[in-house]
Amino acid sequence: MMQKEQLGRSGLNVSVYCLGTMTFGNETDEADAHRQLDLAWDRGINFLDAAEMYPVNPVTFETAGLTEEIVGRWLASRRPADAVIATKITGAGSAAVQDGAAISGARLRDVVEAALRRLQSDCIDIFQLHWPNRGSYHFRKSWGFDPSTQNRAETVAHMTEILQMAQRLIDEGKIRHFALSNETAWGTTTWVRLAEEAGLPRVASVQNEYSLLCRLFDLDMAEMSVNEDIPLLAYSALGAGLLTGKYAGNVTPENTRRARAPDLGGRITPRVFEAVSGYLAIANETGLDPVHMAYQWTRTRPFQCVPIVGARNAAQLEHLLSGVDVTLDPQVCAAIDKVYRAFPLPF
Numbered sequence: 001m002m003q004k005e006q007l008g009r010s011g012l013n014v015s016v017y018c019l020g021t022m023t024f025g026n027e028t029d030e031a032d033a034h035r036q037l038d039l040a041w042d043r044g045i046n047f048l049d050a051a052e053m054y055p056v057n058p059v060t061f062e063t064a065g066l067t068e069e070i071v072g073r074w075l076a077s078r079r080p081a082d083a084v085i086a087t088k089i090t091g092a093g094s095a096a097v098q099d100g101a102a103i104s105g106a107r108l109r110d111v112v113e114a115a116l117r118r119l120q121s122d123c124i125d126i127f128q129l130h131w132p133n134r135g136s137y138h139f140r141k142s143w144g145f146d147p148s149t150q151n152r153a154e155t156v157a158h159m160t161e162i163l164q165m166a167q168r169l170i171d172e173g174k175i176r177h178f179a180l181s182n183e184t185a186w187g188t189t190t191w192v193r194l195a196e197e198a199g200l201p202r203v204a205s206v207q208n209e210y211s212l213l214c215r216l217f218d219l220d221m222a223e224m225s226v227n228e229d230i231p232l233l234a235y236s237a238l239g240a241g242l243l244t245g246k247y248a249g250n251v252t253p254e255n256t257r258r259a260r261a262p263d264l265g266g267r268i269t270p271r272v273f274e275a276v277s278g279y280l281a282i283a284n285e286t287g288l289d290p291v292h293m294a295y296q297w298t299r300t301r302p303f304q305c306v307p308i309v310g311a312r313n314a315a316q317l318e319h320l321l322s323g324v325d326v327t328l329d330p331q332v333c334a335a336i337d338k339v340y341r342a343f344p345l346p347f
Contacts (some may be wrong), residue, residue, distance in 0.1 A: 002044030002324055007084075008231045008304065010177050010204040012125060014047040014084050016299065017324065018233060019317075020310035021048060025066035026055035027257070027312045030073070035314040037074045043321050046080065049207070049233065049308050050119075051088040051130060052111055053096035057260045064096035068118035076120040084125045086233070087115050088181055088207075091131035102133045103158075105165035112174050126204055127166070127175040131182035133158060138182040138209060140266035140347065142216065159191055163200040170201055177204035181233075185220035192228055203230055210234035210305070212243060212279050212294055212336065213272065213346050222303050231304035238310075240264040242272060243294040245280050249273070257312075267347040275343035282335045292323025297336060300328055 002015045019040045024033040040048070053059050054067035068087060075083065089111040092102035101107060112127060131138065134155050137145035166178040178201040180188060188206055195202045206225070210217045210232060217225075217232055225232055238244055241257050242264065250273055252258045262268070283290040298307040311317035328336075 004044075004046070005304075007306070008204055008229045009202070010126075012084050012177070012204075013082070014306065015045045016306060017045055017295070017321070018047040018049050018086070018306050018308045019045050020235065020308040021050045021067050021071055022054045022056045022310060023312050024050075024055055024070045025063060026057060027260070028055075030070050032313050033070050034074050036311060036317050037071070037078070039314055039317055039321070041078070041080055041083075043324075045321075046082045047084045047086070047306070049086045049235075051090070051128075052115065053088075053090040053094055053130065057257065059094060059096050061095055061098065064090070065114065065118050068115055072118050072120040085119060085121060086126035086128060086179070086207075087119070087124055088128040088130040091129065091136075091182075092133050094130075103129055103162065105161045108162060108165045109169065112169055116174060123173055124175045126177045126179045127169070128179040128181045128205075128207055129162070129183075132180075132187055134187075136182045137184065137216075156190070156194065159194050160198070160200075163191070163195055163198070166201045177201065179204045179206065181207035183208065185224045188221075188224055188230060189228065192230070203228075205231050205233050207233035207235055207308070209236045210298065210307075211237045211239045212297060212340070213239040213267070213275060215340065215344070218301075222301075225303040231306060232301075234298050234305050234307045237298050237307040238291065238294055239276075240267050242267060242276050243279060243290055245276070245290050247273075248276060248280060269347045271343060272346040275339065275346040278339035278343065279336070282332060282339065286332055286335075288326065288328075288332070289319075289323055291320050292326045293328065293332070295320060296323060296326045296328055297333070300333060 004013050004015050007014045050068050053064050090097050093100040134150050169175045183206050191203050280290055283293045295307050298305045
């Protein structure tokens, strides 16, 4: 049975893997989504993550919320007693939201209440902001990141408004914890400071992209995570499939994510396949499955990291869960660090 641990200071007891659901309703039909949920819970996963804007590839206004509905029907039929459910409000500019509306206190309430109906639940354990209103360097935006247009006073006022609404929603029993996604070190610590000064909900976790190919979290965010007890929920831990090896040689197999999104959200670059080759070589030389190596590496980090595991079908999920007990020895980790130094930012 999968190990469980307390998530930061939240008091929530969660499995060390979290099941991602972003393909449910598009690449994954409802029957297979329910098979994945059954498999995950049978293997000890009690933690799942969804979002208002899911499914993805593509994100559309018409399909937004469909993933939560599929999860909700499974929850209604299975009613797992120890389930920990996380979901998110969509950030500004998304096609999933009418007119790309930004996050506000009023919209936070509306989205929470809509998510509760779709999930057929009385309470959401972790409610996250998908990305901040002020913008983000995530999603391959780090190359042109320019915070000089931000207005600090407006940002602080917005954060205070959101924290006050989160407190009301907690008091009403609609959510248990407030959390972030695609945030920065300054942003996260500012949320924490404002919450602590006013006695408002403290950030429970931050969900950012993190993998062997994307290690922006390793510096300032890692320091924040350790000192503030805010764990990372790591998404795209397989680099959108690059670390499985299925795209090695710059190929695009049929019925893969790359067939739908040729550049994998900006991850296909002139440098990426050299880095992928380096990691695949380590797996091959040490007899490790590259999928197991990539996921288990996230569990070796010097901060609390819960990888979000995602699969297009139950067979893929079965394969990745078979590696949950794999241990990476120090020589493997040293070899990984050597490849990282050679290819630190491949996309």
